[in-house]
Amino acid sequence: MITPSETWLEQLHDNGYRITAARRAVVDTVFGSTHALTPSEVFDTARKKYRALGLVTVYRTLEKLEELHLIQRVHQPLGCQAFISAGHGHQHLLLCQQCGQVEFFEGDDLDALTKSIARKTGYQIQEHWLQLFGLCANCHS
Amino acid sequence: MITPSETWLEQLHDNGYRITAARRAVVDTVFGSTHALTPSEVFDTARKKYRALGLVTVYRTLEKLEELHLIQRVHQPLGCQAFISAGHGHQHLLLCQQCGQVEFFEGDDLDALTKSIARKTGYQIQEHWLQLFGLCANCHS
DNA sequence: ATAATAATTGAAAATGATTTTCATTAAGGA
DNA sequence: TCCTTAATGAAAATCATTTTCAATTATTAT
Ligand SMILES: [Mn+2]
Ligand SMILES: [Mn+2]
Ligand SMILES: [Zn+2]
Ligand SMILES: [Zn+2]
Numbered sequence: 001m002i003t004p005s006e007t008w009l010e011q012l013h014d015n016g017y018r019i020t021a022a023r024r025a026v027v028d029t030v031f032g033s034t035h036a037l038t039p040s041e042v043f044d045t046a047r048k049k050y051r052a053l054g055l056v057t058v059y060r061t062l063e064k065l066e067e068l069h070l071i072q073r074v075h076q077p078l079g080c081q082a083f084i085s086a087g088h089g090h091q092h093l094l095l096c097q098q099c100g101q102v103e104f105f106e107g108d109d110l111d112a113l114t115k116s117i118a119r120k121t122g123y124q125i126q127e128h129w130l131q132l133f134g135l136c137a138n139c140h141s
Numbered sequence: 142m143i144t145p146s147e148t149w150l151e152q153l154h155d156n157g158y159r160i161t162a163a164r165r166a167v168v169d170t171v172f173g174s175t176h177a178l179t180p181s182e183v184f185d186t187a188r189k190k191y192r193a194l195g196l197v198t199v200y201r202t203l204e205k206l207e208e209l210h211l212i213q214r215v216h217q218p219l220g221c222q223a224f225i226s227a228g229h230g231h232q233h234l235l236l237c238q239q240c241g242q243v244e245f246f247e248g249d250d251l252d253a254l255t256k257s258i259a260r261k262t263g264y265q266i267q268e269h270w271l272q273l274f275g276l277c278a279n280c281h282s
Numbered sequence: 283a284t285a286a287t288a289a290t291t292g293a294a295a296a297t298g299a300t301t302t303t304c305a306t307t308a309a310g311g312a
Numbered sequence: 313t314c315c316t317t318a319a320t321g322a323a324a325a326t327c328a329t330t331t332t333c334a335a336t337t338a339t340t341a342t
Contacts, residue, residue, distance in 0.1 A: 180329085
């Protein structure tokens with residue numbers, strides 16, 4: 001674990017947010033998950049750690065974690081409500097279509113492509129979304 | 142216009158769907174739009190062409206057009222409910238962050254990248270999503 | 283052209299996800 | 313420990329989408 005979930009709590013604290021049992025439960029659930037989780041899935045899991053948790057608090061906590069760039073929304077063919085720990089620096093996602101596992105990768109070089117497209121279209125290209133889908137080592141073979 | 146909107150109606154017909162005034166209005170609205178449109182936006186525009194149109198029919202027609210691959214959903218930072226005419230063959234989207242104009246481009250070559258990622262991660266990569274964001278010629282300059 | 287049929291329609295109701303409201307609780311600095 | 317104020321969960325409200333259903337209409341068979 002490169003970033004202990006404690007760091008997320010510290011970050012919340014450093015940004016003026018309080019550390020509560022509800023937030024601990026949500027943070028502990030989302031941090032370290034290898035699958036993107038919807039608010040409802042976070043709720044189900046986090047409630048096992050903190051029974052009194054409310055779904056509303058899950059929404060509110062995810063909102064703050066996203067605002068601090070600690071988590072990011074994952075767009076998938078079947079829905080775009082799930083979240084995962086954010087990558088560090090410029091990274092992209094690789095998703096297993098079978099089991100839903102999420103990995104990050106980096107090292108894509110789209111400079112030649114974006115320059116070529118910019119020239120052809122007249123666009124000033126600012127950013128890109130790239131995502132790979134496939135089968136993880138466990139799911140194929 | 143490479144594909145007249147008549148073709149969309151023909152396609153609907155060829156797939157056993159009937160041609161109705163409501164569907165004409167939706168098809169005429171979505172076909173040829175240079176911006177991705179939400180169901181509600183389609184409704185507002187299409188209703189000008191066919192006053193009796195119901196929002197439900199917009200949802201149902203978009204569903205069929207997507208099923209026939211005539212339109213495709215557009216994922217954006219602010220939402221993923223909008224649709225645009227589908228590209229032909231293997232193409233990706235280029236979106237203007239200012240005015241929302243959508244263009245297609247092709248010719249990306251991700252083979253080297255996907256092979257490298259496959260080797261490093263053990264994934265069997267099946268497909269990719271790539272989208273560029275920027276400012277169109279009108280919006281910058 | 284007419285009639286028969288089955289798909290399509292729009293309104294209304296139902297559903298599901300997310301947001302807002304609000305009285306109560308509790309974090310954390312003084 | 314006390315005080316202030318952020319945070320909480322329940323309930324209600326909102327918003328997007330889907331389902332239901334009786335009426336309408338496109339298409340096929342006559
Ligand atoms: Mn990149
Ligand atoms: Mn491609
Ligand atoms: Zn897998
Ligand atoms: Zn523009």
